[in-house]
Amino acid sequence: MKYSRPRGTHDVTPAExxxxxxxxxxxxxxxxxxxxxxxxxxxxESTDLFVRAVGEQSDIVTKEMYTFTxxxxxxxxxxxENTASVIRAYLENGMHRWGGIQRLWYTGPMxxxxxxxxxxxxxxxxxxxxxxGSDSPALDAEIIQLVVEALGELGFAGxxxxxxxxxxxxxxxxYRGVLLDAIESxxxxxxxxxxxxxxxxxxxxxxxxxxxxxxxxxxxxxxxxLVDEDRxxxxxxxxxxxxxxxxxxxxxxxxxxxxxxxxxVFEVYHGAHGAQSALCGGGRYDTxxxxxxxxxxxxxxxxAGLERIVEARxxxxxxxxxxxxxxxxxCAGAGAEARALQAASVLRAFGSVEVDVSGRSQKTQLExxxxxxxxAAVLVDASxxxxxxxxxxxxxxxxxxxxxxxxxxxxxxxxxxxxxxSKRER
Ligand code: AMP
Numbered sequence: 001m002k003y004s005r006p007r008g009t010h011d012v013t014p015a016e017x018x019x020x021x022x023x024x025x026x027x028x029x030x031x032x033x034x035x036x037x038x039x040x041x042x043x044x045e046s047t048d049l050f051v052r053a054v055g056e057q058s059d060i061v062t063k064e065m066y067t068f069t070x071x072x073x074x075x076x077x078x079x080x081e082n083t084a085s086v087i088r089a090y091l092e093n094g095m096h097r098w099g100g101i102q103r104l105w106y107t108g109p110m111x112x113x114x115x116x117x118x119x120x121x122x123x124x125x126x127x128x129x130x131x132x133g134s135d136s137p138a139l140d141a142e143i144i145q146l147v148v149e150a151l152g153e154l155g156f157a158g159x160x161x162x163x164x165x166x167x168x169x170x171x172x173x174x175y176r177g178v179l180l181d182a183i184e185s186x187x188x189x190x191x192x193x194x195x196x197x198x199x200x201x202x203x204x205x206x207x208x209x210x211x212x213x214x215x216x217x218x219x220x221x222x223x224x225x226l227v228d229e230d231r232x233x234x235x236x237x238x239x240x241x242x243x244x245x246x247x248x249x250x251x252x253x254x255x256x257x258x259x260x261x262x263x264x265v266f267e268v269y270h271g272a273h274g275a276q277s278a279l280c281g282g283g284r285y286d287t288x289x290x291x292x293x294x295x296x297x298x299x300x301x302x303x304a305g306l307e308r309i310v311e312a313r314x315x316x317x318x319x320x321x322x323x324x325x326x327x328x329x330x331c332a333g334a335g336a337e338a339r340a341l342q343a344a345s346v347l348r349a350f351g352s353v354e355v356d357v358s359g360r361s362q363k364t365q366l367e368x369x370x371x372x373x374x375x376a377a378v379l380v381d382a383s384x385x386x387x388x389x390x391x392x393x394x395x396x397x398x399x400x401x402x403x404x405x406x407x408x409x410x411x412x413x414x415x416x417x418x419x420x421x422s423k424r425e426r
Pocket of ligand 1: 081112114120121124126280281282306308
């Protein structure tokens with residue numbers, strides 16, 4: 001092998017693609033049911049955007065970004081997450097003037113230079129959603145319900161939804177000093193990196209991968225310092241989730257790794273907990289739109305890791321293991337290709353068609369058709385007026401005039417659905 005994929009990346013081969021598409025489609029259907037509309041943004045943006053939005057002291061900005069200078073001397077960064085880009089696009093396209101709440105969803109690759117391990121890649125994929133334009137707790141409950149519903153459709157029963165409130169600046173201003181004092185009393189237990197930066201953003205301590213709960217338990221909780229408005233907002237979110245029958249657990253240590261969050265934050269787990277096992281995370285970011293230069297506009301978002309969901313997805317017995325083509329066209333000798341391609345054009349109106357251009361023996365081509373579970377294998381020669389139509393399900397063979405291929409395919413499709421219907425009725 002001369003080349004291999006870069007560390008921390010992976011390929012999705014046709015053997016796995018169906019599992020990926022099923023996950024993406026389940027989320028897409030959920031987004032549609034909740035009236036979210038798609039948005040696509042560039043894979044790279046100005047570095048400043050992420051530094052500002054994700055936070056100068058965040059792990060992402062301090063050590064995980066893929067940043068490069070382009071030939072015009074601009075500093076660009078491969079997106080480590082998509083909320084900042086969506087907000088940039090929301091403002092740049094004047095969507096803040098469209099009125100009402102903008103419910104948006106996206107899917108695509110994200111890039112973080114992190115130590116690759118199970119469930120942690122350098123290029124990974126997220127599906128996510130942003131609901132921009134309201135601070136109603138109903139939006140928080142709705143987006144969490146959406147995630148749980150999409151995961152439920154994918155076979156994840158009883159996921160563990162963790163929620164917390166990181167408050168607004170008013171709450172954090174009350175808390176910061178108390179937290180700083182508490183951290184000062186445990187500095188001996190801090191890793192050098194945390195020691196160097198805890199003063200700049202003390203809340204980051206809860207997000208450090210280096211600490212287990214033992215150090216965190218010695219520190220005061222932000223939830224005890226929430227101002228009344230933040231406390232009421234969080235209480236309402238919880239009430240609504242109870243009303244919607246979405247089970248959740250309060251996790252007072254949950255802060256998330258991105259600085260833009262305010263009030264509600266959440267993570268969704270399946271199975272054993274660990275830094276790598278969150279399937280999804282999200283929260284409110286009521287000040288980000290204004291920080292990016294827009295009007296005061298509260299918002300909430302979520303993003304789910306496709307690799308983690310595909311890998312953790314419970315096995316279902318009915319999973320369709322790779323559908324083959326509906327029609328398999330076999331070429332009888334060289335010179336049959338032109339008519340084979342013409343026959344394929346006709347049959348594509350009725351389903352997928354694979355043309356065998358291998359030049360192999362007819363027997364081998366027929367075996368390939370049946371291995372791929374095609375419904376029919378159609379043998380075409382260079383000039384004859386008819387083709388041989390092998391119905392692989394019924395195990396019979398008929399001659400069909402070349403010009404009558406469409407009629408035959410239509411009849412066959414009709415007969416199949418007729419048999420299915422009468423079976424159902426019986
Ligand atoms: P975050 O953007 O950090 O809130 O992450 C949201 C979700 O994306 C997580 O819950 C994971 O499922 C997924 N995720 C984040 N980072 C990675 C990574 N390096 N590799 C794979 N999945 C990731």
